Every structure is written in C-alpha cells, then in structure tokens.
Amino acid sequence: MDKIAISAVSYTNTLPFLNGIRNSDVINAIDLSVDYPSECARKVIDNEVDMGIIPIAALAKLSNYHIIGDYCIGSDGAVDSVFIFSNKPIEEIKTLLLDKQSRTSNGLAQILLKHYWKKDIEVLTEGEADAYVLIGDRTFGKKNKVPFAYDMGYYWKDMTGLPFAFAVWVSNKELPEDFQEAFNHALAKGVARPEDVIPGLPVYEGFDYHTYLTESLDFHLTVDKRKAIDLYLELYAKLKI
Numbered sequence: 001m002d003k004i005a006i007s008a009v010s011y012t013n014t015l016p017f018l019n020g021i022r023n024s025d026v027i028n029a030i031d032l033s034v035d036y037p038s039e040c041a042r043k044v045i046d047n048e049v050d051m052g053i054i055p056i057a058a059l060a061k062l063s064n065y066h067i068i069g070d071y072c073i074g075s076d077g078a079v080d081s082v083f084i085f086s087n088k089p090i091e092e093i094k095t096l097l098l099d100k101q102s103r104t105s106n107g108l109a110q111i112l113l114k115h116y117w118k119k120d121i122e123v124l125t126e127g128e129a130d131a132y133v134l135i136g137d138r139t140f141g142k143k144n145k146v147p148f149a150y151d152m153g154y155y156w157k158d159m160t161g162l163p164f165a166f167a168v169w170v171s172n173k174e175l176p177e178d179f180q181e182a183f184n185h186a187l188a189k190g191v192a193r194p195e196d197v198i199p200g201l202p203v204y205e206g207f208d209y210h211t212y213l214t215e216s217l218d219f220h221l222t223v224d225k226r227k228a229i230d231l232y233l234e235l236y237a238k239l240k241i
C-alpha cells in the first residue's frame with residue numbers, strides 16, 4: 001500500500017505526538033510533513049495529504065471526514081499559547097487582526113468578542129489593528145511583555161464551563177482500521193511522556209515548557225472536548241465569515 005501522507009503542526013504543542021510517531025513502526029507507513037495549522041487544514045481540504053492534525057474550524061469545510069484516535073491539541077482552561085494581545089483593554093478595541101497561521105483561534109476570538117465581551121468589532125487580515133490574534137510558539141514569553149493578554153482557553157472555559165480542542169487528527173478518507181489503531185497507539189506513547197521533547201528547545205524568558213506541556217496543554221479528546229467542538233462549530237457557523 002502507498003504511504004499515508006500526513007501533515008502535522010510545526011509547533012511545540014505537537015512535538016509529543018511526533019516523538020511517539022517517530023519512535024513507533026507507524027513511521028514506516030507514513031509520509032510526514034510539518035506545517036503551520038492553517039496550512040495543515042488546506043492540505044487536508046485540498047486532498048494534498050490523507051490526514052492531518054487540523055484546526056477544528058476547518059471541519060466546517062470538509063464534507064467527509066473521520067476523526068482519528070483519542071487525542072487532540074487541547075486545554076482545560078488557560079492554554080498559554082493562544083492569545084488576543086492588545087495595547088488597550090479589550091472593552092475598548094474596535095479592530096482585530098487575525099493570525100494567518102490559525103483557523104480555530106481566529107474564529108474563537110470572534111466568538112468570544114461577540115458572546116463573552118459582547119462587542120461588535122471590525123476584523124482585519126492585513127495591516128494594523130487595536131488587537132491581534134497570535135498562536136503557537138510565537139506567543140511564548142510574550143504575555144508579560146504586552147500591555148493586555150487574553151488567553152482564549154481561559155475565556156472559553158469561563159464562558160462555557162468546557163475544556164477545548166483546538167486541533168484534532170482528521171483523515172479525508174477512510175483509513176485502514178489496523179493503521180488507525182497503530183497510529184493511536186503511537187500518539188498515546190508520545191503524550192504519556194511529553195517532557196521528553198524539552199531538551200534542546202529554545203529558551204524564552206518567562207515561559208516554562210514543563211508546565212506548558214504537562215499542565216496547560218491537555219491532549220486527551222474527551223467527551224467534554226467533543227461537546228466543545230460541536231458548540232464551537234455551531235457558534236462558528238453563525239459568524240459573518
């Protein structure tokens with residue numbers, strides 16, 4: 001059988017998964033690329049790959065998809081790498097710049113602004129704005145340096161009482177059952193030892209990888225995270241985007 005083409009997120013949050021995959025025989029059955037999340041989504045949507053860990057917002061664009069395995073990039077409250085950063089309090093912002101690398105958090109920011117902060121703002125994809133969305137490693141250590149930082153995992157939990165799944169493993173076609181099992185087993189091995197990926201990572205002042213990987217991130221795709229995905233997709237569908 002041809003190798004299964006997979007696009008994985010290129011951020012630290014996915015390193016435990018990649019560690020599990022690379023230390024398992026499943027690596028011989030796949031063709032792996034790493035991309036930023038919106039590009040992972042595009043590759044799965046355009047059928048350039050068979051599977052990826054893709055932003056949940058992209059599920060709205062897939063007519064036929066299969067969630068693979070029991071893991072996700074998620075959090076139960078503050079995640080420490082998905083923010084709205086701003087020079088003024090969020091109550092005062094009028095414009096929001098989106099992050100080209102994101103899909104879920106771009107939608108989440110708009111959901112929170114509408115339903116949590118009850119604000120109608122203008123959304124920009126280019127140029128200067130009062131506030132901006134930023135995700136992934138580019139946020140590390142930034143929350144103490146920017147005047148206002150809003151962790152979207154925290155505000156989602158405050159609004160809904162639910163944890164959140166930012167990205168899930170998804171295929172755009174039915175994949176063999178034995179592959180799915182082996183892949184899920186590799187992911188399980190990786191997330192059982194997330195701290196194994198820390199040695200050698202770049203240092204960011206005020207950012208602790210151990211806390212991030214073992215406490216802030218929560219890789220288990222639980223029933224409540226699946227509820228959060230359904231609720232997010234319902235609210236996302238009602239945004240004017």
Ligand SMILES: C=C(O[C@@H]1C=C(C(=O)O)C=C[C@H]1O)C(=O)O
Pocket residue numbers: 009011013037038054055056073079081082101102103104105106135136137166167
């Ligand atoms: C926790 C994170 O979750 C992510 C956020 C995503 C998005 O906004 O589309 C997609 C994948 C994840 O990388 C992060 O990027 O820091």
